[in-house]
Amino acid sequence: MFDAGKYIESYRKELYESVLPFWIEHSLDHEYGGYFNCLDADGTVYDTTKHMWLQCRQVWMLSRLYNALEKNPAWLEAARLGLDFIRRCGRTPEGRVYFSLTREGRPLFIQRKIFAECFYIAALDEYARASGDQSLKDEARRLFEQVLAWRADPAILGRPVLEGQPATSTMSEPMMLLWVADQLSGGGIHHPQSPLMQSCVAEILLHARAERKLVLENVAPDGAPLPGSLGRLMNPGHAIEAGWFVLEHLRGTGERKAAAAAISMIDWSFDRGWDPEYGGIFYFMDSEGLPPFQLEWTMKLWWPHCEALIGLMLAYRETGEPHYLEKFERVSEYAFTHFSDPRHGEWFGYLDRQGRLTHTLKGGPYKGFFHLPRMLMMCLKLLEELA
Amino acid sequence: MFDAGKYIESYRKELYESVLPFWIEHSLDHEYGGYFNCLDADGTVYDTTKHMWLQCRQVWMLSRLYNALEKNPAWLEAARLGLDFIRRCGRTPEGRVYFSLTREGRPLFIQRKIFAECFYIAALDEYARASGDQSLKDEARRLFEQVLAWRADPAILGRPVLEGQPATSTMSEPMMLLWVADQLSGGGIHHPQSPLMQSCVAEILLHARAERKLVLENVAPDGAPLPGSLGRLMNPGHAIEAGWFVLEHLRGTGERKAAAAAISMIDWSFDRGWDPEYGGIFYFMDSEGLPPFQLEWTMKLWWPHCEALIGLMLAYRETGEPHYLEKFERVSEYAFTHFSDPRHGEWFGYLDRQGRLTHTLKGGPYKGFFHLPRMLMMCLKLLEELA
16 A cells, blocks of 8 residues: 555655755855755765756745745745845846856856756746746746847857758747746736747647657657657656646646647556666666667666656556556655665666766756755645545 | 787788778678777677767778778778768868767767867878878868967857856866877978977976876866866876877977886876786776776777777887787787687677676768777887887
C-alpha cells in the first residue's frame, strides 16, 4: 500500500528544513540585492555572477510559496530582494532581459532567445499577487506582448532565420509560452483557453508520436518528423514537464482527449527515459539509439527527476491507476538516495550514469531555487489530497 | 628503453590503415560535395549537417598530408571536394563563414566567433600549397585581415561588449591567430616573428601561472587572474596544444626563454590534467577544485590525448629529458587501448571518467578528420627523428 503520510512527512521536511533554509541562509545578497546563484555543497559562494533565469525563478518561487503555502514574511522579503534587483538591473535599453549580470548588476551576457524574458514576466506577476502591486502586472503584460512579437521575428533577437534552417517547433517555446500565459491568466488578463493557450497546447502535443510511443524535442510545425539528430532528439524530463504543464492547464476543462495525450507524453517519456541498468532518468536520448550530440546525455540530473515526480502524481490524480504510485515511489527513492544532502541541506544536481556525484555544487548557472521546491510544494499538495 | 621503431610501426599503421581509409571511404559526399561529418562507429552517416570547422579542417589536413607525407592524388582529390564546397557555400553575403550548412550547402547557423573563418583561411592556404593556385592564397590573406578587424570589434560579429564584462584574454584566440599566422607565413606573406605573432606568443604565455604551476584558460589582458569560475577554468588538453603551438613556432629562433615557458605549460597541464585514479586527461578543471560549470568536465576526450602526445614528443625533442618519453608511452597506451577501434577503423571520441565509451560516433559536430591524423603525422615524423 502507498503510504501517503510517510511521503508527506519527508517532503515537508525536505522543503521546510533542508531546501528553504539552504537558500534563505546562503543565497541572499544583502549588499547588492538579488541572489547568489553559485553555491557549493555547504553554501559557499564560488562565483558571484547573477544569472537572470535563476534570479527571476527565485523571485517567482518565493512568491508562489508565499501565495500558496504560507504567508511567511521572510519569504516575501527575500522575494522583494530579487525583484528590486531584476527590475533595477535586468533589462537592456531595448527592453530585453539580460542572461547574466555581475554581482553589482552590470550586464555580462545576453542570449538570442526569449526565455530570460519569460522568467522575468512570471517573477513580476507572481510577486504582484503576493504584494498587491498592480503596476508590476502591467509591466509583465507589456513585456509578454513584446516576447510574442520577438518570437514571430527572431531577427530582432539577433538570430536571423537562415535559409537552410528547416521550420521547426522546439518543445521549449510552446511550453514556456503556455506556462507564462497560464501564469498571467491567474491575474485575469488572459481568460482560460485563449487562442494563444490553445495553440500552445496543440503545438506541444504535436511532439508526441503515438505510432512510436515517444516524444520528440523538435518537429516540423505540422508535426512531421525532422531529419537528422535534431529531429531524433528526446529529452525525457522535459517532455514529462511539458505533459504536466498541459495536464495542469486543462484541469477542470473536461477536455479528455488532450489530457489523455498529455498523460501519454508522461508515460512514454518515463518508460523511455528510465535507465534500466543503473536507474535514474537519462538527460538526452536519440530516438533511434544513434549517438546524441550532447556529451552529457547519460548523466542523471536532479530536475528531470523532480518533473517526473510531479508528472506521475498528476497522472495518478487524473487516472487513479496504481502503477503511477509505484513509479513515484521508485523515482522518489532514487532521488532522495542520490541527490538529497542531509548534511548541508538542498540537493546535489549532477550525477554520472552510474549515480556517482560529478559536481559538489548546490547552485550553478542552471540550478537554482526552482525545480526542487516547486516539486516539493506541488507533491505535498497532491499527497495531501490522497491522504 | 624507448622503442621508437615499435611506435613508428603502430602509428603508421593507424594513420594509413585505420584513420585515412575510414574517412576516405565514409566521409566524401560525391553528390553535393564536401564531407559527411557525422559518422557512427561503422561509418554510417547519422546526420548530414556539414559543420564548417570540420569541412575546413579536413581540407587542411588532407592537403597537409599531401604536402608533408606523400603526393597521393586521392588525398588531393578528396581535399578538392571539400575546397570547392566551402568556397561555393561557406561564406555569408558579408564575407563571414557559416558555422553549419545543410548537406546541399544551404546555411543553417552562424556563430558570433572568428574560428570558422580561421579554419577556412588555413584550408585555402594549405590547399593552395598543394595545388599551386595562388588566388586561394590571396583570398585567405584578405579574409585574415578581416578576421583581425572583427576580433578588435566583436560588435561586428553580433557580440557587442557589455559593460560588466571584464576585459579577458581567452586562450583560444591568440592560439588560433598564431596558428593561422604561422600557416600563412609558410607562404611568405607574414615573415617569421611578425609583431602579430610576437603578441600572440606573449598573450598565450600570460596564461601560465608559474607561482601555481598551472595554465588558466582566461586571464585579464595584463595576465592578472579573473574572478569566479571563468577565471579558475583550466582545459589541460587545450593548454598543452597552446604550449606546442608556441614551441613549434619558436623552433629555430633560439628564443630559449619563451620555449622554456611553453614547455612548462605542457608539464603543468599534463601533471594537473592526468586523472590519477582512472587514467586519461580530464576535459575541464577548476584550478581551486571548485565545481566547474561544464557538466562533462570529468569526461575523457580523444583530442586532449592527441595534443598531449604531440606536446610530450616536442618537449622531448627540445630537452632530451627521458620522463617525456615515459609520459608519451603512458598516454599512447591509454589512447590506443581506449579510443582506437580495430574493428571499423578510426578512434572513438568520448569516454566517461572511468574510461567507458559514452558515444559510438567516430565523427560528430566537433570531431572530424583533424586532431588524430595531425597527431599521427607529427608523431611519426618526430619518432623517425629518434629512430
